[in-house]
Structures are given as C-alpha cells and as structure tokens.
Amino acid sequence: MTIKQNGFVKSSLPEEWKKVLGSVASEFGDIVDVEALQVIPLKGAMTNEVYQINWRTKDGDLFRRVLLRVYGEGVEVFFNRDDEIRTFECMSNHGQGPRLLGRFEHGRVEEFIHARTLAAADLRDPEISALIATKMREFHSLDMPGPKNVVIWDRIRNWLSEAKSLCSLKDAREFALDILEEEISMLEKELSQDDQDIGFCHNDLQYGNIMIDEETRSITLIDYEYACCNPVAYDIANHFCEMVANYHSDTPHVMDFSKYPDLVERQRFVRTYLNSSGYEPSDTEVEQLVHDVEKYTLANHLHWALWGIISGYVNKIDFDYMEYARQRFRQYWLRKPELLGSWGISP
Template identity: 70%
Template sequence: MGIKTHEMLPSASPEELKKILQSLASDWGDVIDDLDSLQVKPLTGAMTNEVFQINWSTKNGHLVRKVLVRVYGEGVDIFFNRDDEIRTFECMSRHGQGPRLLGRFADGRVEEFIHARTLSAADLRDPETSALIAAKMREFHNLVMPGPRNVLLWDRMRNWLGKAKSLCSLKDAKEFCLNTLEEELNLLEQELPQDHQEIGFCHNDLQYGNIMIDEETNMITIIDYEYASYNPVAYDLANHFCETVADYHSDTPHILDYSFYPGLEDRQRFIRLYLSSAGNQPSESEVDQLVYDAERYTLANHIFWGLWGLISAYINKIDFDYKEYARQRFQQYWLRKATLLNTNNDPLVQPK
C-alpha cells in the first residue's frame, strides 16, 4: 500500500517533488500518476537531514525503482554553504564517487539510490571492513576538487563559536565555557599544525552512516559531503577514530562509549593501511608520525562536534539529545588536552 508522500515529507513541497519524480519515472519509461502510488520509507540515523527511500513499480510491474530523497534540516545552513555542498556532490559524481544527483527542490534533493549496505557501528571495528575504509579514505583525500587547497577547519570553528554565543542561554554559555573557547582555538591552531602535515580533500564526517559497502564486490562508497573541505588529513583520520565510539542506532544514540575507541595498535594498523593503499610502503616513522598527529587532532574534533551539537540543540527538531552529545565532546576535550598537548609525553600516547 502506498504512503502519502506529503504526510511523510512535511517540509518538502509535494508539487515540486512530484514533478521531479514524474520526470525521472518518464525518463525510465515509468508513469507516476499521483504521489499516493509511491512507497516511502524513512531511513534512520541521520542527524542533520531527514532521509527517505522512495519506491515505485515499473510500467510492467516486474521491477521496483528506488531513489533517495533528502530533506534538509531546519537551520542547518548555519553549518555549511548548501550551494558549495551541491557543487561538491556533483563534482564527486563526475569523479565516479558516490550517488548521482537526480533532481533538486526548494528544501531538498533526489539522489540515486545506491544498492549497498550502510555500515553499522560494529563494522568500524571489523578489521577487514576497516582496511577497506582506510584505502577508500586515502583515495578520497587524493581527489582534486575545485577551489584553493586552504584549511577550512579553524575559520569554520570560529564561525560556529560566534553562532553558539548568539544562540545560547547564559546558563549554557557558562556551562560550555564559550567565553574561553576562542583562546582554546588559538592554542590548537598554533600547536597542532606541523610543517610536514599533508592537506587533502577531507570528508570531515566519516561516521559509519556515511559509509556504504557493496557486499558482492566489497566496494566502499562514501556519501554525504555537507562538511567536506580541504583540511589536514590527520584531522579526518582523527574524526574517523572518534566516530568509533558512537552508535546512532542504539536506544541512546547520543551516548558515546570511549571503551570502543581504537587502541594504539589498531590506529597504527589503520594508518599503515591508509598510507600503503596506493602501493607505497611507508616507513615506521611515517606511520608513527601520522598516528601522533591524528591523535592530537582529536582535540580539534571534540570542539568541532561539541559546537555542532550545542548549536543543533537550538535549531534542529530531529529527536536526538544534541546538548548531551555536545557535553560529552567538550568533556573529552578537557580530559585529553593536557596529555595530548604535552610534548614531553610519548608521541604514541594511547587514550585512557
């Protein structure tokens, strides 16, 4: 039985969406007479947008067409420029990466439905899957994308800090130490970058829900490029390591479990695979250096997503405890700061 699209997609324009889907169906030799004939399945786990799988039967009824509809979350343009994200999406498609863009409407878009499985939290801890992710990350970082190869990280966080200060109550501003974060960002920008650091095109949000695998070919596809930009590759590696502590499909999706954070040997293995994926054999010193750099960049990552969570608590209506998520990220920053910025420590320091 079909589900009424306008009931499932409250913020989308039914007429705009209908025209796009009718046009797509026509291109494929199908007919969509009305939206009630569509089957709509909400996809869980998204924390910025609402995502839906839309199905309809082919003209002869033997096959089912599938597309993915993404409805942009309210207020999320605070975090990124939507036009830049669409350009990235289209450029990635030209590179043979990710799904194709099939159509746009006022507050969302229609994408190709990828016939692959979205990873789970447990997949990130599977050695074979992790090795595939490491190689795909290296490929992603080596993409040549439009625009200057400038690090966006620090300007983006300062911009978000300004937004957080303008939105937050005095109570929240005090609890989350917003008045001292500018000083923390200045410190990190001074301490973390090194002369040897490599700049690449980074995804910046490589959680398991943004990684898909074709289980027949073992091909990995990285999706959702809202936050993608040039940044230090060590930062993107740090972000991925930090995402191993989250399970966004649990009963408490906002709770982070740092017992799942990869140990030193796991991080070394991942980075060795990452560096060797193009056929080069990295030296142990190269592996150790990138492990060290990535671990220090987790500090920037905690502030990045801490600010994101705090702002989202004020602007996003998705059922997720953004403020508690932010609280945990900031707690981890203050917990780890002294250890990771103390250069007298072993550079291969392992989180406790």
Template identity: 70%
Template structure:
C-alpha cells in the same frame, strides 16, 4: 546546523564527475536526482571489522586525493571560529558559562599554533565519516562515501581523527547521544588503519611514517572534540530532532579537557588544576 547548500551541491556535482558517490542524474529547482546505490549502510560494529576498516582506509586516501574546487588550504580553524561565535550568540549566560565558551577562542588559537599543519598533508576531507555515511556493496566490496555537507580541504590527519572519534558512537542505540569512549580504537587498531591508508598508494610505509601519522591524528582529536561539541551545542538551540544535543556536546567538550593535558603536556595551558576551565563542564566522576 547551518551549512552552505550551494557548496554542498557543488561538491556533489564535482564528486559525481570524479566517479565518487552516487552519480548525479539531474537537477531541478528544488532538488536533484541521484543514482540508486545497490549497497548497505554500515553499522557501528562494521567499523571494527578489520577487512571493512581497511577498505574504508583505502577509500579515504582516494577521497583525500581528489582535485576539488575551492582553495586548497585548511578550513577547520575558520569554521571553528564561525561556529564559536554562532554558539555565543545563541547560548544562555548559563550555557555560555557551563560550556566554557569564553575560553574557547584562546583554545582554538592554541591548537592552530601547536598542531603541525606546515609539516602535514592537506587533502579534500569528508569531515563527517561516521558509519552512517559509509556504504558497502556486499558483492563487490566497494565502499562509497555519501553526504558531503561538511566536506572541505583540511589536514588529512583531522579526517582520520574524526573517523576514530566516531567509533565510540552508536546512533541506533536506545540512547544515541551517549558516547562510549571505552570503544575508542586501540593503538593497534589505529596503526592498522593508518598502515592500510598509507599502503593504498602502492608503497609500503615504514613504522616511523605510520607512527608519525598516528600521533598527529591523535592530537587532531582535540580539534574534533571542539568542532562537534560546538555543533551539538548550536543544534540544541536550532534543531527539534529527538536527540539530546546538549548532552552530546557536554561529552565532546569533556573529552577535550580530559585529553588536552595528556596530548599537550608541555603546551601553554589556561585550564584549572582539575583539567577544565573554572566554571565549565567537568569530567564525569
């Protein structure tokens, strides 16, 4: 997947100045030298550990509060439209139809209109907070977030949604592309995570505040499914890594069409009676 290498380098340098992630020790024409971190990368099961989960929540708040270069406004919708256009330029007519790409412009417009950006906080988001991008020092219990290729300003609820969605993945299994949505965090787990997230600023959040952010984050999972669905579809055409990108994309789009009627019961709908656009990816039986 294409991303701006210059933006990634700028982000890394700024993160280093803020004391986040590995320190930047030097740069040369074709790369850079980073600090070695005495820590281990998390596993899929670590995300479900209440203690580690609370540490991640606290680190996310710290990350979201960073004052980073760039316009402090949502980048999500612009990137979604860019990736959709890129996917359309790559895909065969069969894939374009099967993955419902022709209706996604309208879906993105709908999400941008219905998700309450004006009522929520924009922060500097990691946007790819899967377990492989989180490290922990076993002695100090300090959490370090790494790999900032997709980092940008976005609604913090979107970053929370992304983290919750990543809890269904195990990229070190025999079938790393398969997502097990039975592992999606329960309401109690999401409430606990967001309570820890909001508490990290030193003020005890109310049940209403926790509930509101839980609900907004859940709605943002729809945008997250489109984001990584498009990523998987594009990657299936441009990457040669042994990973079933197209099946991964199918699962993410499937979740979008399954969850949209539930999360937006009263929203405008261009879906069929089965909950998916005609001719596109249908839910598994």
C-alpha cells in the same frame, strides 16, 4: 504528510516533492504510475530527513528506487548548501557517490545506491576498516575545484561565534565558551605543521556515511555537507572518534569512549591508509601520523561540541544535542593534558 511504510499509494507529499519525483520517475521510462509510490523513512540521519522512494515497474516484480533528502532546519549555519551541491556534482563526475537526479527548494533527489549502509560494529571489522582506509586515501587525493587552504580553524571559530550568539548565559557558562577562542588559537599553533598532508577531506566519516557493496566489497562515501580541504590527520581523527558512537541505539547521543580504537587498531588503519598510495611506509611514518591523528582528536571534539550546541537551538530532530556537546567537551578537557603536555592546563 501521510507516509505509509508498506504499499504503494497516491501520495500526499508536498507538491514540490511530487513535482521533482514525477520528473525523475518519467525519466526512467518503465514505471507503471509515477504518482503511485512507496515512501520508506530511513533512520540515522542527524541533520536531514531521508526517505527511500519506490515505484513499481512494468516488469512486474522490479522496483525503481531513489533517495529523497529533505534538508534539516538551520543547517545553513554549518555550511553553504550551494557549495555542498557543487561538491556533490563534482564527486559524481569523479565516479564517487550517487548521482544528483533532481532538486527542490529544501531538498534533493539522489540516485539510490544498491549497497548496505554500515552499522556501528562494522567500523571495528578489520577487513572493512582496511577498505575504509584505502577509500579515504583515494578521497583525500581527489582534485577538487576551489581553494586548497585548511578550513577547520576558521570553521570552528565561526561556529563558536554562532554558539555564543545563540546560547543562554547558563549554557555559555557551562560550556566555558568565553575561553574557547584561546583554546582554538592554541590548538592551531600546536597542531599546524608546514609539512602536514592536506587533502580533500570528508570531515564526517561516521558509519552512516559509509556504504559497502556486499558483492564487490567496494566502499562508497556519501553526504559531503562538511567536505573541504583539511589536514588528512584531522579526517582520520574524526573517523576514529566516530567509532565510539551508535546512532541507532536507544540513546543515540551517548558516546562510549571505551570503544575508541586501541593503538594496534590505529596503527593498522594508518599503515593501510599510507600503503594504499603505492609504497610501503616506514614505521616512523606510521608512528608520526598516528601521533598527529591523536592530537587532532582535540580539534574534532571542539568542532562537534559546538555543532551540538548550535544544533540544540536550531534543529528539531529528536536527538539530545546538548548532552552530546557535553560529552565532546568533557572528552576534550580530559584528553588535552595527556596529548599536549604543558599546554594541557584545563579550566
């Protein structure tokens, strides 16, 4: 496939892509030539290939734009694509995220959102962080179809089983996979609470999945591949952990844990999150959620470490998944004694 970043060409895209794109373009009704398009690869996706598609319109200087998403190899290990599409369409019906415009066997065409994807530094901007906290609370409150039970523990166990089936003996020993089942059970027992707030969680709130309209300052969350019901503390913990990543650097797999938000930042985020539902939370409520979030970072580290191992075997994207997994495991064993006290014995 030839992709030109500048200029409009009669594309040599795969036929299934061209067929869906042609159908979408025809629906617009004002495109000069549906086969003459501009294809711009977008960076930062870790499991999919993503392209911006532009067509010239009869209006001259104006373009029509859509987003073309090509699914990564092996991702069916992590989630059910049909479930993800249903979530995508339901989110659109709720007025959240882009509209689904077309599908083909290994990808889809989405509405192009005229907003800016956040950069790593944006997550530390107090104003943008407050907007994200408010949006998260709205997202967690969505009434989505399907079961309302917590998914994270079964998901981690399933991924552990998959990692064991893929790993070489050397990797299995390095990552101590033989003792992780016990760790997962311990975390589930320690972290689960009868009164914890369960909501529809995004579960992958890295900066690349958050967009902002610079004029209206409205936030849009995109990419719902891992979305499901979970403790909201888990979702917030995931977002805090993502503040240490920069997937657009020369070493996108390297996480700088010195950039993890400090206590003041975490308290501010949690207070805004709780306050956005319409009442002023007490200091005790804020402190409790901050405390719960910190413990759930451990579940996040195991979740994404196992994701890294599996991805290292099934995904061909240029990303050092194994080193990423090592960092997440290292952080898990480092933080566990501090966060869990007597549970914190490490191998």
